[in-house]
Amino acid sequence: MKPDTILSIRDIRAILPVNPEYLMLDRVKVIDDDHLAGWRNLTIGDHCFHGHFPGHPILPGVLQVEAIAQLAEIAVWERLDPQRTRDIYVKSIRNVKFRRPNTPGDRMLIEVSLTKLENGEATFSATVTNNGGLACQAELVIAVRDRVESLPEPPPFGPFDKADDAPQDVTKVMDVIPHRYPFLYVDYVSSLGETTVTAIKNLGSCEPPIRTYGDGYMVLSNSVQPEIISEAGAILLLGKESNKNKLAYFMGIESAEFKAPVFPGDQLVMTLELPNFTRRFGKGTGNLVVGGRVVTELSMAFALVDK
Secondary structure: OOOOEOHHHHHHHHHHOOHHHHHOOOOEEEEOEEEEEEEOOOOOOOHHHHHHOOOOOOOOOHHOOOOOHHHHHHHHHHOOOOOOOOOOEEEEEEEEEEOOOOOOOOOOEEEEEEEEEEEEEEEEEEEEEEEEEEEEEEEEEEEEEOOOOOOOOOOHHHHHHHOOOEEEEHHHHHHHHOOOOOOOOOOEEEEEOOOOEEEEEEEOOOOEEEOOOOOOOOEOOOOOOOHHHHHHHHHHHHOOOOOOEEEEEEEEEEEEEEOOOOOOOOOOEEEEEEEEOOEEEEEEEEEEOOOOEEEEEEEEEEEEEEO
Protein backbone atom coordinates (compact mmCIF):
# COMPACT_ATOMS: atom_id res chain seq x y z
CA MET A 1 0.00 0.00 0.00
CA LYS A 2 1.22 3.47 -0.87
CA PRO A 3 2.17 5.97 1.86
CA ASP A 4 -0.63 8.32 2.86
CA THR A 5 -3.28 5.86 1.66
CA ILE A 6 -6.45 6.16 3.74
CA LEU A 7 -8.50 2.98 4.18
CA SER A 8 -12.23 3.37 4.71
CA ILE A 9 -14.39 1.01 6.73
CA ARG A 10 -15.26 -0.78 3.50
CA ASP A 11 -11.57 -1.31 2.72
CA ILE A 12 -10.88 -2.51 6.26
CA ARG A 13 -13.74 -5.01 6.24
CA ALA A 14 -12.53 -6.40 2.91
CA ILE A 15 -9.22 -7.29 4.60
CA LEU A 16 -10.13 -8.39 8.13
CA PRO A 17 -12.21 -11.56 8.77
CA VAL A 18 -13.85 -10.14 11.90
CA ASN A 19 -17.49 -9.73 12.83
CA PRO A 20 -18.76 -6.15 12.37
CA GLU A 21 -19.43 -5.67 16.09
CA TYR A 22 -15.86 -6.77 16.83
CA LEU A 23 -14.21 -4.47 14.29
CA MET A 24 -11.97 -2.09 16.24
CA LEU A 25 -10.91 0.24 13.40
CA ASP A 26 -12.97 2.95 11.69
CA ARG A 27 -10.23 4.32 9.45
CA VAL A 28 -6.58 3.55 8.72
CA LYS A 29 -3.69 5.59 7.36
CA VAL A 30 -0.65 3.98 5.76
CA ILE A 31 2.32 6.04 6.92
CA ASP A 32 4.76 3.67 5.23
CA ASP A 33 5.01 -0.09 4.69
CA ASP A 34 5.99 -0.72 8.30
CA HIS A 35 4.05 1.97 10.15
CA LEU A 36 0.26 2.34 10.22
CA ALA A 37 -2.14 4.48 12.20
CA GLY A 38 -5.78 3.66 12.90
CA TRP A 39 -8.69 5.45 14.53
CA ARG A 40 -11.66 4.16 16.46
CA ASN A 41 -14.50 6.31 17.80
CA LEU A 42 -16.05 4.94 20.96
CA THR A 43 -19.77 5.33 21.58
CA ILE A 44 -22.17 4.01 24.16
CA GLY A 45 -23.70 1.98 21.31
CA ASP A 46 -20.59 -0.22 21.07
CA HIS A 47 -21.52 -3.80 21.92
CA CYS A 48 -18.89 -4.20 24.63
CA PHE A 49 -20.25 -1.36 26.79
CA HIS A 50 -23.50 -3.25 27.31
CA GLY A 51 -21.58 -5.86 29.26
CA HIS A 52 -18.44 -4.06 30.48
CA PHE A 53 -19.72 -2.67 32.76
CA PRO A 54 -23.42 -1.73 33.11
CA GLY A 55 -23.57 1.64 34.81
CA HIS A 56 -19.79 2.03 34.59
CA PRO A 57 -18.89 1.63 30.89
CA ILE A 58 -15.21 1.15 30.11
CA LEU A 59 -13.52 -0.37 27.08
CA PRO A 60 -12.03 -3.78 27.95
CA GLY A 61 -8.25 -3.73 27.81
CA VAL A 62 -8.19 -6.72 25.48
CA LEU A 63 -10.13 -4.72 22.88
CA GLN A 64 -7.25 -2.27 22.77
CA VAL A 65 -5.03 -5.27 22.07
CA GLU A 66 -7.50 -6.45 19.44
CA ALA A 67 -7.37 -3.02 17.78
CA ILE A 68 -3.58 -3.27 17.68
CA ALA A 69 -3.76 -6.81 16.26
CA GLN A 70 -6.21 -5.78 13.54
CA LEU A 71 -4.03 -2.87 12.48
CA ALA A 72 -0.93 -5.10 12.48
CA GLU A 73 -2.74 -7.63 10.30
CA ILE A 74 -3.58 -4.93 7.76
CA ALA A 75 0.11 -3.97 7.71
CA VAL A 76 1.46 -7.43 6.85
CA TRP A 77 -1.26 -9.66 5.40
CA GLU A 78 0.00 -9.17 1.84
CA ARG A 79 3.47 -10.27 2.93
CA LEU A 80 2.38 -13.17 5.15
CA ASP A 81 -0.55 -14.65 3.23
CA PRO A 82 -1.32 -12.80 -0.02
CA GLN A 83 -3.57 -15.59 -1.34
CA ARG A 84 -5.61 -15.68 1.90
CA THR A 85 -5.44 -19.48 2.05
CA ARG A 86 -4.03 -19.71 5.59
CA ASP A 87 -4.86 -18.27 9.02
CA ILE A 88 -3.19 -15.08 10.24
CA TYR A 89 -3.19 -14.99 14.03
CA VAL A 90 -1.65 -13.38 17.11
CA LYS A 91 1.09 -15.74 18.23
CA SER A 92 2.13 -13.87 21.37
CA ILE A 93 1.71 -10.60 23.22
CA ARG A 94 4.11 -9.14 25.77
CA ASN A 95 4.66 -6.15 27.99
CA VAL A 96 1.10 -4.92 27.66
CA LYS A 97 0.36 -2.04 30.01
CA PHE A 98 -3.03 -0.40 30.33
CA ARG A 99 -2.24 3.18 31.32
CA ARG A 100 -5.58 4.97 31.28
CA PRO A 101 -9.19 4.04 30.50
CA ASN A 102 -11.08 4.47 27.25
CA THR A 103 -14.76 5.25 27.74
CA PRO A 104 -17.72 6.26 25.56
CA GLY A 105 -16.97 9.54 23.82
CA ASP A 106 -13.23 8.90 23.49
CA ARG A 107 -11.42 8.70 20.17
CA MET A 108 -8.64 6.12 20.08
CA LEU A 109 -5.52 6.53 17.96
CA ILE A 110 -3.80 3.18 17.39
CA GLU A 111 -0.26 3.08 15.99
CA VAL A 112 1.82 0.04 15.07
CA SER A 113 5.44 -0.19 13.96
CA LEU A 114 6.91 -3.33 12.41
CA THR A 115 10.24 -4.12 14.08
CA LYS A 116 11.02 -7.51 12.53
CA LEU A 117 9.68 -9.71 9.73
CA GLU A 118 11.18 -13.14 9.20
CA ASN A 119 10.21 -16.80 8.93
CA GLY A 120 6.54 -15.99 8.51
CA GLU A 121 6.34 -13.93 11.70
CA ALA A 122 5.97 -10.18 12.16
CA THR A 123 6.90 -8.41 15.40
CA PHE A 124 5.30 -5.08 16.27
CA SER A 125 5.49 -2.42 18.92
CA ALA A 126 2.28 -0.48 19.39
CA THR A 127 0.50 2.25 21.32
CA VAL A 128 -3.07 3.38 21.87
CA THR A 129 -3.73 6.98 22.87
CA ASN A 130 -6.77 9.14 23.48
CA ASN A 131 -7.18 12.85 24.17
CA GLY A 132 -5.93 12.31 27.72
CA GLY A 133 -2.68 10.63 26.67
CA LEU A 134 -1.22 7.13 26.46
CA ALA A 135 -3.86 4.48 27.13
CA CYS A 136 -2.03 1.26 26.20
CA GLN A 137 1.32 0.03 24.97
CA ALA A 138 2.14 -3.46 23.79
CA GLU A 139 4.40 -5.75 21.82
CA LEU A 140 2.97 -8.56 19.75
CA VAL A 141 3.87 -11.15 17.16
CA ILE A 142 1.61 -11.85 14.19
CA ALA A 143 2.16 -15.18 12.41
CA VAL A 144 0.53 -17.43 9.85
CA ARG A 145 -0.50 -21.06 10.18
CA ASP A 146 -2.23 -23.68 8.07
CA ARG A 147 -5.96 -23.94 8.50
CA VAL A 148 -7.20 -27.02 10.33
CA GLU A 149 -9.26 -28.94 7.81
CA SER A 150 -10.80 -31.56 10.11
CA LEU A 151 -11.75 -31.49 13.78
CA PRO A 152 -12.19 -34.38 16.24
CA GLU A 153 -15.50 -35.59 17.59
CA PRO A 154 -16.37 -33.69 20.79
CA PRO A 155 -15.43 -35.68 23.91
CA PRO A 156 -18.04 -37.44 26.06
CA PHE A 157 -19.43 -35.69 29.12
CA GLY A 158 -16.81 -35.44 31.81
CA PRO A 159 -15.64 -33.72 35.01
CA PHE A 160 -15.70 -30.24 33.48
CA ASP A 161 -19.31 -30.36 32.32
CA LYS A 162 -21.80 -28.38 34.39
CA ALA A 163 -23.11 -30.30 37.38
CA ASP A 164 -25.77 -29.56 39.96
CA ASP A 165 -23.12 -29.20 42.65
CA ALA A 166 -20.92 -26.81 40.64
CA PRO A 167 -19.72 -23.93 42.86
CA GLN A 168 -21.29 -21.31 40.56
CA ASP A 169 -23.56 -21.39 37.53
CA VAL A 170 -23.83 -18.32 35.29
CA THR A 171 -26.43 -16.64 37.49
CA LYS A 172 -24.16 -16.92 40.53
CA VAL A 173 -21.22 -15.74 38.42
CA MET A 174 -23.21 -12.59 37.61
CA ASP A 175 -23.84 -12.09 41.31
CA VAL A 176 -20.07 -11.87 41.82
CA ILE A 177 -18.68 -10.02 38.78
CA PRO A 178 -20.23 -7.11 36.86
CA HIS A 179 -19.62 -8.58 33.40
CA ARG A 180 -22.70 -9.17 31.27
CA TYR A 181 -23.45 -10.40 27.76
CA PRO A 182 -21.91 -9.79 25.27
CA PHE A 183 -18.76 -9.50 27.37
CA LEU A 184 -19.30 -12.31 29.84
CA TYR A 185 -17.13 -15.30 28.94
CA VAL A 186 -17.61 -17.61 31.92
CA ASP A 187 -20.47 -20.12 31.71
CA TYR A 188 -19.87 -21.69 35.12
CA VAL A 189 -17.23 -22.41 37.73
CA SER A 190 -16.17 -26.01 38.24
CA SER A 191 -13.84 -25.52 41.22
CA LEU A 192 -13.07 -22.62 43.52
CA GLY A 193 -10.32 -22.48 46.10
CA GLU A 194 -8.58 -19.82 48.14
CA THR A 195 -6.01 -18.94 45.47
CA THR A 196 -7.07 -21.01 42.43
CA VAL A 197 -10.19 -21.09 40.28
CA THR A 198 -11.23 -23.26 37.35
CA ALA A 199 -14.04 -22.03 35.10
CA ILE A 200 -15.57 -23.13 31.83
CA LYS A 201 -16.50 -21.48 28.55
CA ASN A 202 -18.36 -23.58 25.99
CA LEU A 203 -17.57 -21.82 22.73
CA GLY A 204 -20.26 -21.44 20.10
CA SER A 205 -20.22 -19.98 16.60
CA CYS A 206 -22.38 -17.03 17.69
CA GLU A 207 -19.62 -15.40 19.73
CA PRO A 208 -18.59 -11.91 18.47
CA PRO A 209 -14.81 -12.63 18.71
CA ILE A 210 -15.03 -15.49 16.20
CA ARG A 211 -13.05 -14.69 13.06
CA THR A 212 -14.78 -15.86 9.88
CA TYR A 213 -12.91 -16.04 6.59
CA GLY A 214 -14.58 -15.74 3.20
CA ASP A 215 -14.78 -19.51 2.78
CA GLY A 216 -16.49 -19.95 6.15
CA TYR A 217 -13.42 -21.00 8.14
CA MET A 218 -14.02 -19.92 11.77
CA VAL A 219 -11.52 -19.54 14.61
CA LEU A 220 -11.53 -17.66 17.92
CA SER A 221 -9.57 -14.41 18.07
CA ASN A 222 -6.56 -14.87 20.32
CA SER A 223 -6.73 -11.32 21.67
CA VAL A 224 -9.87 -12.09 23.68
CA GLN A 225 -8.47 -15.17 25.39
CA PRO A 226 -6.70 -13.23 28.18
CA GLU A 227 -10.11 -11.70 29.00
CA ILE A 228 -11.65 -15.16 29.32
CA ILE A 229 -8.97 -16.17 31.82
CA SER A 230 -9.09 -12.84 33.65
CA GLU A 231 -12.82 -13.16 34.28
CA ALA A 232 -12.08 -16.35 36.19
CA GLY A 233 -9.64 -14.31 38.26
CA ALA A 234 -12.27 -11.66 38.88
CA ILE A 235 -14.59 -14.36 40.20
CA LEU A 236 -11.88 -15.52 42.58
CA LEU A 237 -11.12 -12.00 43.84
CA LEU A 238 -14.56 -10.44 43.99
CA GLY A 239 -16.07 -13.50 45.61
CA LYS A 240 -14.12 -12.78 48.78
CA GLU A 241 -16.09 -10.99 51.49
CA SER A 242 -13.31 -8.42 51.93
CA ASN A 243 -13.64 -7.37 48.29
CA LYS A 244 -17.36 -6.70 48.19
CA ASN A 245 -18.25 -3.42 46.43
CA LYS A 246 -15.02 -3.44 44.44
CA LEU A 247 -14.15 -3.83 40.77
CA ALA A 248 -11.24 -5.84 39.38
CA TYR A 249 -9.32 -4.16 36.57
CA PHE A 250 -6.87 -5.67 34.12
CA MET A 251 -3.64 -3.67 34.60
CA GLY A 252 -1.38 -5.49 32.20
CA ILE A 253 -0.32 -8.65 30.43
CA GLU A 254 3.27 -9.64 31.07
CA SER A 255 3.08 -12.37 28.47
CA ALA A 256 0.55 -14.48 26.61
CA GLU A 257 1.45 -17.37 24.33
CA PHE A 258 -1.12 -18.86 21.96
CA LYS A 259 -0.16 -22.41 21.12
CA ALA A 260 -3.10 -23.76 19.11
CA PRO A 261 -6.30 -22.48 17.47
CA VAL A 262 -9.66 -22.60 19.25
CA PHE A 263 -12.85 -23.39 17.35
CA PRO A 264 -16.62 -23.23 17.82
CA GLY A 265 -17.64 -26.43 19.57
CA ASP A 266 -14.57 -26.45 21.84
CA GLN A 267 -14.91 -26.52 25.61
CA LEU A 268 -12.43 -24.09 27.18
CA VAL A 269 -11.21 -25.00 30.64
CA MET A 270 -9.58 -21.94 32.22
CA THR A 271 -7.50 -22.14 35.38
CA LEU A 272 -6.01 -19.13 37.14
CA GLU A 273 -3.76 -18.96 40.19
CA LEU A 274 -3.45 -15.82 42.32
CA PRO A 275 -1.01 -16.90 45.04
CA ASN A 276 -0.03 -13.41 46.19
CA PHE A 277 -2.47 -10.52 46.28
CA THR A 278 -2.31 -7.34 48.32
CA ARG A 279 -5.35 -5.28 49.18
CA ARG A 280 -5.06 -3.46 45.85
CA PHE A 281 -2.74 -5.25 43.41
CA GLY A 282 -1.76 -8.72 42.38
CA LYS A 283 -0.42 -10.97 39.66
CA GLY A 284 -1.74 -14.23 38.33
CA THR A 285 -0.82 -16.99 35.95
CA GLY A 286 -3.34 -18.99 34.02
CA ASN A 287 -4.05 -21.12 31.02
CA LEU A 288 -6.75 -22.33 28.70
CA VAL A 289 -7.03 -26.03 27.99
CA VAL A 290 -9.02 -27.66 25.17
CA GLY A 291 -9.30 -31.44 25.02
CA GLY A 292 -6.52 -31.86 27.56
CA ARG A 293 -4.12 -29.65 25.59
CA VAL A 294 -2.90 -26.24 26.76
CA VAL A 295 -3.77 -23.76 24.02
CA THR A 296 -2.99 -20.51 25.87
CA GLU A 297 -0.65 -19.52 28.69
CA LEU A 298 -0.92 -16.16 30.40
CA SER A 299 0.76 -14.01 33.05
CA MET A 300 -1.17 -10.87 34.04
CA ALA A 301 -1.62 -8.11 36.62
CA PHE A 302 -4.84 -7.02 38.39
CA ALA A 303 -5.92 -4.07 40.47
CA LEU A 304 -8.88 -3.70 42.82
CA VAL A 305 -10.69 -0.36 43.01
CA ASP A 306 -13.82 0.82 44.79
CA LYS A 307 -16.98 0.96 42.71
